Amino acid sequence: MDGPLVALVTGANRGIGLEVCRQLAGLGYAVVLGSRDLAKGERAVAGLAPHGRVVHPYQLDVTDSESIERVVWAATLPDDGPTGGFFRDGRPLKW
Numbered sequence: 001m002d003g004p005l006v007a008l009v010t011g012a013n014r015g016i017g018l019e020v021c022r023q024l025a026g027l028g029y030a031v032v033l034g035s036r037d038l039a040k041g042e043r044a045v046a047g048l049a050p051h052g053r054v055v056h057p058y059q060l061d062v063t064d065s066e067s068i069e070r071v072v073w074a075a076t077l078p079d080d081g082p083t084g085g086f087f088r089d090g091r092p093l094k095w
Protein backbone atom coordinates (compact mmCIF):
# COMPACT_ATOMS: atom_id res chain seq x y z
CA MET A 1 0.00 0.00 0.00
CA ASP A 2 1.26 3.49 -0.82
CA GLY A 3 1.46 6.29 1.71
CA PRO A 4 2.39 6.37 5.36
CA LEU A 5 1.25 3.85 7.92
CA VAL A 6 -1.66 5.10 10.00
CA ALA A 7 -1.67 4.94 13.79
CA LEU A 8 -4.78 5.49 15.91
CA VAL A 9 -4.07 6.64 19.47
CA THR A 10 -6.91 6.75 22.01
CA GLY A 11 -7.07 9.21 24.91
CA ALA A 12 -4.59 11.29 23.00
CA ASN A 13 -5.54 14.91 23.66
CA ARG A 14 -3.12 15.07 26.61
CA GLY A 15 -0.62 13.11 28.64
CA ILE A 16 1.03 9.96 27.34
CA GLY A 17 -1.33 9.63 24.39
CA LEU A 18 -0.45 13.09 23.12
CA GLU A 19 3.28 12.39 23.43
CA VAL A 20 2.80 9.09 21.57
CA CYS A 21 1.11 11.05 18.77
CA ARG A 22 3.99 13.52 18.65
CA GLN A 23 6.59 10.76 18.44
CA LEU A 24 4.71 8.66 15.87
CA ALA A 25 4.25 11.74 13.68
CA GLY A 26 7.97 12.40 13.99
CA LEU A 27 8.62 8.84 12.79
CA GLY A 28 6.52 9.46 9.70
CA TYR A 29 3.20 7.89 10.66
CA ALA A 30 -0.07 9.49 9.73
CA VAL A 31 -1.68 9.77 13.16
CA VAL A 32 -5.34 9.78 14.12
CA LEU A 33 -5.54 11.50 17.50
CA GLY A 34 -8.54 10.07 19.32
CA SER A 35 -10.25 12.14 22.01
CA ARG A 36 -13.66 11.82 23.61
CA ASP A 37 -14.12 15.58 23.21
CA LEU A 38 -13.37 16.56 19.61
CA ALA A 39 -12.68 20.20 20.51
CA LYS A 40 -9.94 19.07 22.90
CA GLY A 41 -8.50 16.88 20.16
CA GLU A 42 -8.48 19.78 17.72
CA ARG A 43 -6.67 21.98 20.25
CA ALA A 44 -4.13 19.22 20.88
CA VAL A 45 -3.45 18.88 17.16
CA ALA A 46 -3.01 22.64 16.86
CA GLY A 47 -0.35 22.43 19.55
CA LEU A 48 1.58 19.71 17.75
CA ALA A 49 3.14 21.95 15.09
CA PRO A 50 5.17 21.22 13.02
CA HIS A 51 3.74 17.68 13.15
CA GLY A 52 0.12 18.88 13.09
CA ARG A 53 -0.24 18.43 9.36
CA VAL A 54 -0.02 14.64 9.68
CA VAL A 55 -2.09 14.36 12.86
CA HIS A 56 -5.85 14.28 12.52
CA PRO A 57 -8.33 14.66 15.39
CA TYR A 58 -11.12 12.10 15.67
CA GLN A 59 -13.87 11.76 18.27
CA LEU A 60 -13.51 8.49 20.16
CA ASP A 61 -14.76 7.57 23.62
CA VAL A 62 -13.54 4.09 24.46
CA THR A 63 -16.46 3.53 26.89
CA ASP A 64 -19.08 4.32 24.22
CA SER A 65 -19.79 1.40 21.89
CA GLU A 66 -21.37 3.65 19.24
CA SER A 67 -18.26 5.82 19.21
CA ILE A 68 -16.08 2.72 18.80
CA GLU A 69 -18.30 1.41 16.00
CA ARG A 70 -17.99 4.75 14.19
CA VAL A 71 -14.22 4.72 14.26
CA VAL A 72 -14.08 1.08 13.15
CA TRP A 73 -16.45 1.90 10.32
CA ALA A 74 -14.37 4.88 9.28
CA ALA A 75 -11.12 2.94 9.44
CA THR A 76 -12.32 -0.02 7.44
CA LEU A 77 -14.14 1.61 4.57
CA PRO A 78 -12.95 -0.57 1.72
CA ASP A 79 -11.86 1.89 -0.94
CA ASP A 80 -8.23 2.36 -0.03
CA GLY A 81 -7.81 -0.49 2.40
CA PRO A 82 -7.99 -0.54 6.16
CA THR A 83 -5.91 2.56 6.77
CA GLY A 84 -7.15 4.57 3.82
CA GLY A 85 -10.71 4.73 4.95
CA PHE A 86 -10.58 7.41 7.59
CA PHE A 87 -13.11 10.10 6.92
CA ARG A 88 -13.96 13.32 8.66
CA ASP A 89 -17.08 15.35 7.99
CA GLY A 90 -17.80 13.09 5.04
CA ARG A 91 -14.50 13.79 3.33
CA PRO A 92 -11.45 11.55 3.20
CA LEU A 93 -8.54 12.74 5.25
CA LYS A 94 -5.58 13.84 3.17
CA TRP A 95 -2.44 12.20 4.47
Ligand SMILES: NC(=O)c1ccc[n+]([C@@H]2O[C@H](COP(=O)([O-])OP(=O)(O)OC[C@H]3O[C@@H](n4cnc5c(N)ncnc54)[C@H](OP(=O)(O)O)[C@@H]3O)[C@@H](O)[C@H]2O)c1
Pocket residue numbers: 010011012013014015016017035036037040060061062063
Ligand atom coordinates in the same frame (compact mmCIF):
# COMPACT_ATOMS: atom_id res chain seq x y z
N1 LIG B 1 1.63 9.16 33.61
C1 LIG B 1 2.26 8.08 34.10
O1 LIG B 1 3.38 8.18 34.63
C2 LIG B 1 1.65 6.70 33.96
C3 LIG B 1 2.39 5.60 34.37
C4 LIG B 1 1.85 4.32 34.20
C5 LIG B 1 0.58 4.17 33.66
N2 LIG B 1 -0.13 5.27 33.29
C6 LIG B 1 -1.44 5.08 32.73
O2 LIG B 1 -1.42 5.48 31.34
C7 LIG B 1 -2.69 6.04 31.01
C8 LIG B 1 -2.48 7.46 30.49
O3 LIG B 1 -1.79 8.20 31.48
P1 LIG B 1 -1.67 9.78 31.37
O4 LIG B 1 -0.73 10.23 32.43
O5 LIG B 1 -1.38 10.16 29.95
O6 LIG B 1 -3.17 10.23 31.76
P2 LIG B 1 -3.93 11.63 31.54
O7 LIG B 1 -2.98 12.76 31.37
O8 LIG B 1 -4.93 11.69 32.66
O9 LIG B 1 -4.66 11.44 30.14
C9 LIG B 1 -5.67 10.50 30.02
C10 LIG B 1 -6.27 10.65 28.65
O10 LIG B 1 -7.27 9.65 28.50
C11 LIG B 1 -8.44 10.30 28.04
N3 LIG B 1 -9.63 9.54 28.39
C12 LIG B 1 -10.19 9.33 29.60
N4 LIG B 1 -11.30 8.61 29.48
C13 LIG B 1 -11.48 8.36 28.16
C14 LIG B 1 -12.46 7.69 27.40
N5 LIG B 1 -13.51 7.10 27.97
N6 LIG B 1 -12.31 7.61 26.05
C15 LIG B 1 -11.25 8.19 25.45
N7 LIG B 1 -10.29 8.85 26.10
C16 LIG B 1 -10.41 8.94 27.45
C17 LIG B 1 -8.41 11.68 28.66
O11 LIG B 1 -9.30 12.53 27.98
P3 LIG B 1 -9.94 13.85 28.67
O12 LIG B 1 -8.95 14.96 28.49
O13 LIG B 1 -11.22 14.06 27.94
O14 LIG B 1 -10.17 13.54 30.14
C18 LIG B 1 -6.94 12.00 28.42
O15 LIG B 1 -6.71 12.40 27.10
C19 LIG B 1 -3.54 6.01 32.29
O16 LIG B 1 -4.34 4.83 32.25
C20 LIG B 1 -2.51 5.92 33.38
O17 LIG B 1 -3.05 5.28 34.53
C21 LIG B 1 0.39 6.53 33.41
